[in-house]
Amino acid sequence: MEGSREEGAHFPDAAPEYVAHISEDGERVESVETHLRQVAQLASTFADDFGAASWAYAAGIAHDIGKFSLAFQRRILHDGPKVDHSTAGAAELSKYAAGMLSYCVAGHHGGLPNGGTILDDGGTLLGRLNAAERNAIPDYSSYRNEITLSCPDAPRFSVIPSDNESGAFSTSFMTRMVFSCLVDADFLCTEAFMNNAGRQGVEGDSLEVLRDRIEKHLQSFYPPRTWVNEIRCSLLDDCLTASSQQPGVFSLTAPTGSGKTWGLLRFALNHACSQSKPMRRVICAIPYTSIIEQNAQEYRTVLGAENVLEHHSSFDYGESDDPKDLGYRLRLAAENWDAPVVVTTNVQLFESLYASKTSRCRKLHNIANSVILLDEAQMIPVKYLKPCVKALSELVNNYGCSVVLCTATQPCLDGFFAEEGHEVREIAANPAALATALSRVRYQSDGAVADDALAQSLLGQHQALCIVNSRKQARALYDKLAEQSKDGLFHLTTMMHPLHRQKKIAEIKALLDAGQRCVVVATCLVEAGVDFDFPVVYRAVSGVDSLVQAGGRCNREGKREKGASIVHVFTPADHYVVPAEVEQRAAVAQSVMPSLLSASDSCLEVEDAVPAYFNRLYKAKGERELDAKNVVPRMSQLDPRRSPRDGSPICVFPFSDVGSDFKLIEEGSFPLVIPCEENEGAIERARSGLLTRGDQRLLSRYTVSIYLNDLKALDGVGAIEPLSASTYILLDRQSYRDDVGLDIAREGGDALFC
Missing domain, CATH: 1.10.3210 (Hypothetical protein af1432)
Structure with a gap:
């Protein structure tokens, strides 16, 4: 040169x-x-x-x-x-x-x-x-x-x-x-x-060491001292017994309160260590950050903070660049999942498996030889069901992985995995008996119920939870109840930013524990990862899986008689715009349980309808809707x-297009930051173009997602200003209330959010 x-x-x-x-x-x-x-x-x-x-x-x-x-x-x-x-x-x-x-x-x-x-x-x-x-x-x-x-x-x-x-x-x-x-x-x-x-990454322990730690922790569960703990220990035993099997696809069908969080980890660590070629890590994918935060904290307590990587957009690793700082090392580990136990979101896992960008793909090789736990497996989006199953099967077939589908409402994926050559092996020895033993509620159909009548029923309850399918109905019901009394009354929707919801949830739990009056109107956001225990629950008709999840918020600890712990399933008589997906799921639920359409004092066998519900839902969707973006065919051309050079074969795969199209959370909403004393510094740095990683994570915890029509309405009255190309800040603080969050009473797409 x-x-x-x-x-x-x-x-x-x-x-x-x-x-x-x-x-x-x-x-x-x-x-x-x-x-x-x-x-x-x-x-x-x-x-x-x-x-x-x-x-x-x-x-x-x-x-x-x-x-x-x-x-x-x-x-x-x-x-x-x-x-x-x-x-x-x-x-x-x-x-x-x-x-x-x-x-x-x-x-x-x-x-x-x-x-x-x-x-x-x-x-x-x-x-x-x-x-x-x-x-x-x-x-x-x-x-x-x-x-x-x-x-x-x-x-x-x-x-x-x-x-x-x-x-x-x-x-x-x-x-x-x-x-x-x-x-x-x-x-x-x-x-x-x-x-x-x-x-200098995380200096994690071997999975053998972590297995021994969880086994030592679980010894305190034995001998069980209550009937519920006896059932939980039985499930833990099932998880240990099944862990010695060869890698493959497993299911853990266990109702709320059965102790499946610890059972999953026990199975995973023992399974990883029992193979002739020991597996390298455990990856737990969960749909909601609230559950991730809860589970990751429990795992850290037992396994050690150095061994658990919590990876989602709002987790704060800190700003230190000192290699001695654990937060710094975990932040680096999040780039390629170089940690023994990873607790992350469904979005991170599945979108990475079809990503094209280098930042998303770096972690993929570290998924090989892992035990992949899918908690709340019914939350795999139906429109991406086939691509998700295909990718998971590929990991099992050729990359030494095992997959565990864990939920109280198994989404009947056996047939889809069978197409890929896998038998789904159940970990629980007798799921039906387990569900019967932990059955703590009675489901009752109330037929069509108007908001006025529903509000009167709720006013007559000392403690009650009502779950509806749209933010608009939740707000309307709350307002009707508030006209009578705000004593112990709560409203929970995504019109409240995450930290606001956490505060309200803590207040609700305190009232429930103290036996004081507590009536909550909420959307589906409370159906997973929120450990409420109400004596009575009202649920607007939806998918059977949602009805079961709602039942998990009623008599959760089994302290009341089953016959007196009722989940009232009703059809809203007032018209509210809800997503087409919710309407379809409700229609399928009604087709497998016709009694949902009329008022009845008889007991609804909701749990028994789960398999029929999912099978009919998938049939109603059809092949095309189970892979809405045509991902599998495009990646199987x-x-x-x-080659223009020598004629050697180069298959034509649309990697970039598929990476852009495969999004579990569809775009179309805009993040709106709610200002407060705690985030003033971060907002000012954002305005000055000096936003740090920590600032971004902090602001995400004070963010509400809104649709374009609401964004335009707020902009039209000068209530917002751009904070970045796609993020806005609320200027009119009067538009955000402590009881309901962002106060926008408009017709439109806001029903699409929980």
């Missing part, structure tokens, strides 16, 4: 000819060859867990060969113009029957690209390979003096597309997993060079295009 450096530039005397990185102080440089070999070795170590070490090594050794170009050296050494350095490696790998690795290398900065068409001129993988064929990228041929590329060995299972869709899906999935190994290794190696030190 003689003559390529400008006169007057200052570099260490022993600087290599081809530079990959320069330290921030300019005192150290890293050669391209050194960086490539380090990344290749680390990536192959990551991929060894699923038999693809050779493929990950090939991706790592090729990913930055574009840095052997003079154009890139001008960029890094003399602040020259930006240059494409990732297409080079993708083009070279396409020559070695390793076309799928071309996706990984091409996307190692910007994310996995779409495959595209042979006519593309850029952006897609084939477009970029076309550019390489036209010599439209800088010459990188000098790499041959330092790096040797070759065809990687075959992985443990085939990643070459077979003649069926399942084989093609496995190919696309393997591509994403190898991509994860590459981008995580690239990030970690670059970070180590820039910091002149390796990462059998139309292999040919």
